[in-house]
Amino acid sequence: MANLGMRFIRSFFGIIEHIAPSLGGRIAFRLFCRTPDPERVSEKEKRLLARSIPFMKGARRHDLITRYGRFTAFEFTNWDTRRDGPTVLVLHGWRSRTEHMRTIVEALLQRGFRVVALDLPGSGVSAGRTLNLASAVAAVRETADWLGPFDAAVGHSFGGAIALNAAAGAVRGVRPVFFRRLVMIGSPNALPDLFTAFGRHIGLGRRSQHALEARVEEIAGHPLSSFVAAHQLREMSVSTLIVHAPDDKEVPFADAVEMAGAGDHVTLVKASGLGHRRILGDSAVAALVAGFCAEGSATHALPTRVAA
Numbered sequence: 001m002a003n004l005g006m007r008f009i010r011s012f013f014g015i016i017e018h019i020a021p022s023l024g025g026r027i028a029f030r031l032f033c034r035t036p037d038p039e040r041v042s043e044k045e046k047r048l049l050a051r052s053i054p055f056m057k058g059a060r061r062h063d064l065i066t067r068y069g070r071f072t073a074f075e076f077t078n079w080d081t082r083r084d085g086p087t088v089l090v091l092h093g094w095r096s097r098t099e100h101m102r103t104i105v106e107a108l109l110q111r112g113f114r115v116v117a118l119d120l121p122g123s124g125v126s127a128g129r130t131l132n133l134a135s136a137v138a139a140v141r142e143t144a145d146w147l148g149p150f151d152a153a154v155g156h157s158f159g160g161a162i163a164l165n166a167a168a169g170a171v172r173g174v175r176p177v178f179f180r181r182l183v184m185i186g187s188p189n190a191l192p193d194l195f196t197a198f199g200r201h202i203g204l205g206r207r208s209q210h211a212l213e214a215r216v217e218e219i220a221g222h223p224l225s226s227f228v229a230a231h232q233l234r235e236m237s238v239s240t241l242i243v244h245a246p247d248d249k250e251v252p253f254a255d256a257v258e259m260a261g262a263g264d265h266v267t268l269v270k271a272s273g274l275g276h277r278r279i280l281g282d283s284a285v286a287a288l289v290a291g292f293c294a295e296g297s298a299t300h301a302l303p304t305r306v307a308a
Contacts, residue, residue: 010203015233017205021220022291024204025211032212033132035122036095052099055106059117064140068135071126073143074098076105083114089143089179090117093186094131095156097124100280101108104154107286111294113281115148120159133165133191133227134219140166144177152293156280160187161229167244168232172221181296182240183289184229185193186248186276189217189255191227229255233262240266241292250276251304267292271302 016024059074089110090101098117108115117213121139122131131300140162144150155163169176188194199209216224235242244256260268271279279285284302
C-alpha cells in the first residue's frame with residue numbers, strides 16, 4: 001500500500017511538472033513540512049510515553065503563541081534550582097517530542113540547570129501538523145522572550161539545526177537568540193541536501209524542485225543555499241559541541257566532520273554504535289552534554305557500543 005501511494009505521488013508530480021510547476025513546488029513544500037498524526041503512535045512509542053508520565057508531570061507547562069500558531073514549552077527544575085538561574089534550552093528532532101530528550105534533561109538538572117524543552121510546532125502536544133525552520137525558529141525566539149535568557153542550547157537532529165539558525169538570526173524578521181554554548185547531536189549540515197533528497201524521493205522535476213526551494217526563501221527570507229551549518233558556524237563564535245555516531249543511518253557522519261571544520265570553537269565527539277536515536281538515551285552522552293553546558297569543555301572519547 002505504501003509503495004502504491006508513492007507511485008501515485010510520483011505520477012502526480014510528474015504530471016504537474018509540465019502544467020503547473022510552481023504549484024507543484026508549493027504542494028511539495030507542504031508535504032515536506034507535514035508532521036506525523038499524533039493519533040497514530042506505535043506500541044513502542046506508547047510505552048515510552050507511559051514511562052515518561054511522572055517525568056512530564058514534574059514540569060511546568062507553558063502554552064505560547066507565534067504567528068504560526070500555538071506551541072508548548074516545558075520548564076523543568078529541581079527542588080533546589082533557582083528559576084532565574086542558568087537555563088538550557090532543549091530541542092527535539094523531527095518526528096519526536098520532549099519525552100525523547102528525557103535522559104539529557106535529567107543530566108542537565110543534575111548539573112543544577114533549569115531546563116526549558118519545547119514540543120516544536122506540529123509535534124507532541126503542540127498544535128498543528130506543520131513544522132518548518134521558520135516556525136521553529138520563531139518558537140525559540142518566543143520562548144526566549146518569555147522563559148529566557150538561555151545559557152546554552154541542546155538540539156537533536158533537526159533541533160540542532162533550529163538552535164543554530166536561531167542563534168545565527170537566519171530567519172527574516174526574527175531576532176537572534178543568544179547562547180554561550182551550543183550542542184548539536186546527530187544534526188544535519190546542509191539543508192539544501194535534504195531538499196534535494198526529498199525532491200528526488202517524490203519525483204520532482206527540475207522546475208518543481210526550483211519552486212520548492214524558492215518557497216524556502218519566501219518563508220525564511222534567505223535562499224536555501226545559505227542554510228549550511230558549517231558556513232554558519234564559521235561566521236559565529238559560539239562554543240559548539242557536535243556529538244554524532246559514525247553509524248548514524250539518517251544523518252551521515254560526514255555532516256558532523258564538515259561542521260567540525262568550521263573552526264577551533266567547534267568540538268566533535270564520536271558516539272560510536274549509537275545510531276541516530278539510541279544516542280538520546282545514552283547516559284554517557286547525556287553526561288558529556290551536561291558537562292559541556294556547565295564547563296565549556298568535552299571529553300573527546302565515549303565508550304564504544306555495538307549496535308543491536
